[in-house]
Amino acid sequence: MPESVRPAVRRCIYFVPNVWDAIRGRVDPLVPERGLRFVGSGDYRQVGREFLGHFRTHAGLSPDESVLDVGSGNGRMAVALLNYLSDAGRYEGFDVVGEGVEWSRRVLTARRGNFRFRRADVHNRLYNPAGRHAACRYRFPYDDATFDFAFATSVFTHMLAEEVDNYLRQIARVLRPGGRCLLTFFLINDESRRLMAEGRSELAFGHRLGRCLVQSVRKPHAAVAYEESDVRNMLDDAGLRLRDPVLFGRWCARARWVGYQDMVVADRPG
Numbered sequence: 001m002p003e004s005v006r007p008a009v010r011r012c013i014y015f016v017p018n019v020w021d022a023i024r025g026r027v028d029p030l031v032p033e034r035g036l037r038f039v040g041s042g043d044y045r046q047v048g049r050e051f052l053g054h055f056r057t058h059a060g061l062s063p064d065e066s067v068l069d070v071g072s073g074n075g076r077m078a079v080a081l082l083n084y085l086s087d088a089g090r091y092e093g094f095d096v097v098g099e100g101v102e103w104s105r106r107v108l109t110a111r112r113g114n115f116r117f118r119r120a121d122v123h124n125r126l127y128n129p130a131g132r133h134a135a136c137r138y139r140f141p142y143d144d145a146t147f148d149f150a151f152a153t154s155v156f157t158h159m160l161a162e163e164v165d166n167y168l169r170q171i172a173r174v175l176r177p178g179g180r181c182l183l184t185f186f187l188i189n190d191e192s193r194r195l196m197a198e199g200r201s202e203l204a205f206g207h208r209l210g211r212c213l214v215q216s217v218r219k220p221h222a223a224v225a226y227e228e229s230d231v232r233n234m235l236d237d238a239g240l241r242l243r244d245p246v247l248f249g250r251w252c253a254r255a256r257w258v259g260y261q262d263m264v265v266a267d268r269p270g
C-alpha cells in the first residue's frame, strides 16, 4: 500500500473503535488514538513510566538536562518526560514515521515548548520503506556536544549493523563530554543462546545476517539481535564507554532481569 494513503486507511479502520473509546470515556489525551500505536504492545503510559525510572536510576537523568530521544515513535517516552523535565531542561526527538512526529508536535509541543520533534526521512524496511536517506550515513540534525543524555528504546532492535554503527557515532558526536546514553538491544551471549536452544526464549534469532541475528530473513528489521561482545566493540569504536554491568532483560526468560529488552548505559568520556 503506498505510504501516502496509509494514514487515511488507518483512520478508517480505527474510526469505530476510537468513537467507542470516546463514548466509554476511555480517552487519555496523552495517549495516541488507536491506529497510531505502532510502538509495540504493553501499556503505553506504564512503559514510559518504567523507562523514566531506568533513565533516572541507571543513567542519572535529572530535570534540568538536555535530552535526545533517537526514534521517538509516537511520543511514548516524551509523555513520560513531559512533567519530569523542567523549563531549564530540553527534549528533542526524531523518528522516521511522520504520523508519530505529527501527533507528538500537536499534543506534546503544544503543552511544553521545550519538547521538539523532527521527522527524519531515513529508510527502514519496516517503518519507512520509502525513506530517502540511508541510516548508515544519516547525520543527526543537531550540533556537536549539545545533549547531556541520549536514549534509543527499542530502536536498535529494528536496525542492521552498519546502521547502528553510524547511530552510535552520531550519539557520541551530539553528547557533551561526560554525557550518558541508555540503549536497548537484544543481546546474544551464552545465557540467551542456551535459553533459545532450550526453546524457553520468547524470541528466537535463528538467522545470521552479517553481524546481526534476525528472526526473519524476509523481514530482517522486524527484530534484530547482536552478540554482546559485538555491541561492546561497537560502542568502543564509536567513542562511547560502556558502564558495566549490562542490564539484562527478560525477553529470553533470563532468571535475573531489569526490563524486557537488554539495556546498556554508556558515556562519552569527559
Ligand SMILES: C[S@@+](CC[C@H](N)C(=O)[O-])C[C@H]1O[C@@H](n2cnc3c(N)ncnc32)[C@H](O)[C@@H]1O
Pocket (backbone or CB within 6 Å): 038, 039, 040, 070, 071, 072, 073, 074, 075, 076, 077, 094, 095, 096, 097, 100, 120, 122, 123, 124, 127, 135, 152, 153, 154, 155, 158, 159
Ligand atoms: C518499537 S518503536 C519504539 C519507539 C520509541 N522509541 C518507544 O520506545 O516508544 C521503534 C521506532 O524506531 C523508529 N526507527 C526505526 N528506524 C529508525 C531510524 N533509522 N531512525 C530513527 N528512528 C527509527 C521507528 O520509526 C519506530 O518509531
